[in-house]
Amino acid sequence: MQNPTSPPPPPPPSSSSFSSTFFNLRDPKPKPTLILLYTFLFLSLLSLTLILYLSHSTIHTHSGPDPFLHPTHAHRLVFDPHKPSPPPPPSVAYLISGSRGDAARILRLLDAVYHPLNVYLLHLDASAPHTERELVAVTVQSNPIFKAAQNVHVVGKPDFSYPKGSSPVSLRLHAASVLLRLSRDWDWFVSLSADAYPLVTQDDLLHILSFLPKDLNFVNHSSYIGWKEARKLKPIIVDPGLYLSEGTEMFYATQKRELPSAYRVFTGSSFSILSRRFMEFCILGEDNLPRILLMYFANTPSSLSNYFPTVLCNSRQFNRTVINKNLLYAVQDSQRNDLRPLNSTDFDDMIQSGAIFGEKFQKDDDPVLDLIDRNLLGRSPRSVVPGGWCLGEPGNNTCLTWGDAKILRPGAGSQRLEKAIVELLANGIFRSRQCIYE
Ligand SMILES: *[C@@H]1O[C@H](CO)[C@@H](O)[C@H](O)[C@H]1NC(C)=O
Ligand SMILES: *[C@@H]1O[C@H](CO)[C@@H](O)[C@H](O)[C@H]1NC(C)=O
Ligand SMILES: *[C@@H]1O[C@H](CO)[C@@H](O)[C@H](O)[C@H]1NC(C)=O
Ligand SMILES: *[C@@H]1O[C@H](CO)[C@@H](O)[C@H](O)[C@H]1NC(C)=O
Numbered sequence: 518m519q520n521p522t523s524p525p526p527p528p529p530p531s532s533s534s535f536s537s538t539f540f541n542l543r544d545p546k547p548k549p550t551l552i553l554l555y556t557f558l559f560l561s562l563l564s565l566t567l568i569l570y571l572s573h574s575t576i577h578t579h580s581g582p583d584p585f586l587h588p589t590h591a592h593r594l595v596f597d598p599h600k601p602s603p604p605p606p607p608s609v610a611y612l613i614s615g616s617r618g619d620a621a622r623i624l625r626l627l628d629a630v631y632h633p634l635n636v637y638l639l640h641l642d643a644s645a646p647h648t649e650r651e652l653v654a655v656t657v658q659s660n661p662i663f664k665a666a667q668n669v670h671v672v673g674k675p676d677f678s679y680p681k682g683s684s685p686v687s688l689r690l691h692a693a694s695v696l697l698r699l700s701r702d703w704d705w706f707v708s709l710s711a712d713a714y715p716l717v718t719q720d721d722l723l724h725i726l727s728f729l730p731k732d733l734n735f736v737n738h739s740s741y742i743g744w745k746e747a748r749k750l751k752p753i754i755v756d757p758g759l760y761l762s763e764g765t766e767m768f769y770a771t772q773k774r775e776l777p778s779a780y781r782v783f784t785g786s787s788f789s790i791l792s793r794r795f796m797e798f799c800i801l802g803e804d805n806l807p808r809i810l811l812m813y814f815a816n817t818p819s820s821l822s823n824y825f826p827t828v829l830c831n832s833r834q835f836n837r838t839v840i841n842k843n844l845l846y847a848v849q850d851s852q853r854n855d856l857r858p859l860n861s862t863d864f865d866d867m868i869q870s871g872a873i874f875g876e877k878f879q880k881d882d883d884p885v886l887d888l889i890d891r892n893l894l895g896r897s898p899r900s901v902v903p904g905g906w907c908l909g910e911p912g913n914n915t916c917l918t919w920g921d922a923k924i925l926r927p928g929a930g931s932q933r934l935e936k937a938i939v940e941l942l943a944n945g946i947f948r949s950r951q952c953i954y955e
Contacts (some may be wrong), residue, residue, distance in 0.1 A: 520725045520863065556782030606634060606723040606925055607731065610703035610793075612692040614625070614640040614678065615711030620649045621881040622711040624656055625889035629894060630709070631901040632719035633666040633922040635701045638692050640672040646765050646831045650675065661915045662901060666922075670699060681767055682756025683814060685821040690811075706791045712877035713788070714886055716846065716867055718894055720904040724927035725934045735790035736834065737843045738783045738826035741955040746784055750776060750823075753816050756938075767818070777813065780952060785826035788845045788876065795835055799828060806832055830952035840941055841950040844934075861885045868893070871937025893930060 518851045611630060615623045623639055631637075639657070641650045654671040663669040672695075678688045686842040689708050696703065715722075742750065753770035776782060793876065807828050814820035814827070829835045846867045850857035859867070867875050867889075878886055890896040895903055905926035907916035941947055 518546070547757030565768045591666065601677055603724075603925075604727045604922055606727045607703050607704040608634045608636065608700070608702050609707055609719075609722070609726075610697070610700065611635060611637045611697040612640060612689065612708040613637065613711065614642065614692075614708065615645070616642050617645040617649070618643070619671075619711040620653050623653060623888070625881050626709060626711060626714060627669065628813075628901045629890070629896060630715050630719060631662070631669075632723065632904060633662075633906050634702075634723065635668060635719065636703055637669045637697060638672060638696055638699070639669070640688065640692065641675060642678045642688075642738065643675045643758075644677070645675070646777065659931040662846070662907075665919075668700075677832070679756055679758050679764075679767065680787075680821075681818050682754060682758060683816070683820045684756050684758030686811065686814065686824050687759070688801060689821070692876070694800045697793075697797065697800065704793050705794045706793065708788070710876070712879070713845075713874050714876075714878050714889060716875050716889065716893055717934055718902050718904060718928060720925040721927045721930035721934060722873055724925045724931050725938060727925075729938070732792050732794055733840055734792050734795055734825075734829055734838050735840050735843050736785055736829060737789070738824050738839065738841055738952070739955065740781055740783050740830070740953065742782065747776065749819055750782060750784075750817055752818055754818050755816060759815075780810070780827070780831045781825035782823060783830045783952070785822050786843060786845070786847075787821045788847075788874070788900060789825055789843050790873075791825060794840065795829065795838070798832070798835065799825075804832070804834075835842070836952045837948075839951050840947050842941055844871075844873045844937065846870045846875040847877070861883060863890055864888055864892075864954065868933065871933045871940075873934060896930070 609632075613623050613626055613630075619641065623641070627639065639653055641653060650671065650673070654673070655662050657669045657671060660669075667843075672692075676684065676688045677689060677839060678685045685936065692708065695704050695752040696706065751773040753774055755768040755770075757765045757768060798804065802808050808823060810828050810831070814824045817823070826839075829839050846859075846863075848857045848859065848863070856877045858877055859875055861884060863875075864885065875889075890898075901907075905924040906920050906922040908920040
């Protein structure tokens with residue numbers, strides 16, 4: 518345990534450390550002003566890193582983040598050698614993506630899933646005006662906590678993302694490759710849409726994940742293709758997000774095609790928790806399977822819910838790493854082919870489910886979100902969720918006394934999640950539901 522009355526570490530540096538980075542990956546020729554800006558950003562980051570390096574040369578953090586968020590053991594005041602230390606906490610890479618009008622929801626969701634050990638990439642798709650993207654970037658940049666940890670980034674040059682087509686797969690692969698380059702440290706990739714919200718704190722989540730093998734993938738999947746599924750898989754479509762600069766309708770070919778026989782198609786749902794090793798497998802592509810399936814699914818509707826389950830279950834390396842549950846609480850609307858919005862009536866079921874996230878919530882000021890903040894996350898309005906990394910009260914977007922980011926303070930949420938995961942893994946039952954050919 519740390520002694521909370523200890524002299525607090527100095528506040529995080531607030532000089533020129535930019536917490537958010539604008540990515541312009543598809544722009545081949547940046548304009549001269551941009552080059553200047555980048556040079557300035559690069560130099561200021563470099564000088565900051567140098568200053569940090571010179572003044573704390575014993576601390577091995579790679580470029581940037583405030584060392585007081587990741588202190589070495591020497592900073593621990595009371596160290597009990599008899600108490601077995603828990604496994605080191607893992608880190609999660611989050612893509613948070615939304616569309617026109619989602620800026621407020623994205624920022625609230627970011628606060629609710631924030632932890633200094635994680636890394637975040639925010640994306641507002643091409644249908645949102647640039648001013649909205651700038652608002653998100655400026656808000657992130659002016660938050661002292663994000664600035665200190667330097668782990669929140671905003672995509673400056675957006676992609677289109679149509680829910681039905683293949684552009685959402687392209688967005689996730691793009692984001693995962695950016696996140697792989699941004700940080701060597703994350704263990705799982707989670708893509709949240711703006712209408713999702715957490716049901717446990719990050720301290721709860723990281724605590725439970727720290728006991729699990731890092732190669733597990735949490736993915737709903739089924740190889741059962743009835744007429745309903747076949748009707749969704751056989752049409753041939755072309756996603757306008759891949760070739761038109763204006764948003765339009767999906768292009769449907771008049772003919773349909775047979776289901777593949779070279780591999781088995783698995784259907785699933787669009788949310789999943791994927792391991793870093795699996796994301797590298799999909800992106801680096803030494804094995805051609807992920808690329809072949811990407812090209813096949815490029816012309817099928819709902820490719821996002823089918824792509825990752827199909828790659829996982831058809832690869833020898835990964836078919837035994839899949840858990841057939843994505844730990845997302847969602848309710849299908851039987852009338853429409855979509856999720857039903859959740860409200861406070863669903864609250865008890867959400868808690869009972871032991872899920873990590875819930876989807877979908879309708880507005881950024883939905884009363885059920887306030888209920889979750891109050892009862893599950895301990896989050897006060899407009900601030901991040903408290904955790905072991907912040908010993909003082911987090912208020913006004915600052916943390917009065919920084920702690921060690923690696924010390925987690927799991928609460929009741931970790932017990933719910935532990936129960937759900939123990940049930941999933943008990944007696945190896947999960948094997949009987951793993952990539953089964955039906
Ligand atoms: C995984 O792939 C191997 C090799 O193809 C196969 O023997 C095994 O049955 C597969 N496991 C599952 C759960 O599909
Ligand atoms: C995912 O699978 C679980 C059971 O394994 C089910 O309860 C849940 O509804 C599924 N979620 C979706 C979005 O299909
Ligand atoms: C929540 O949604 C359900 C189903 O749409 C509805 O029956 C119920 O009245 C709603 N509850 C509240 C508190 O709005
Ligand atoms: C937040 O700021 C307001 C106004 O600047 C101030 O009154 C309040 O005490 C601050 N709260 C905290 C927790 O620092």
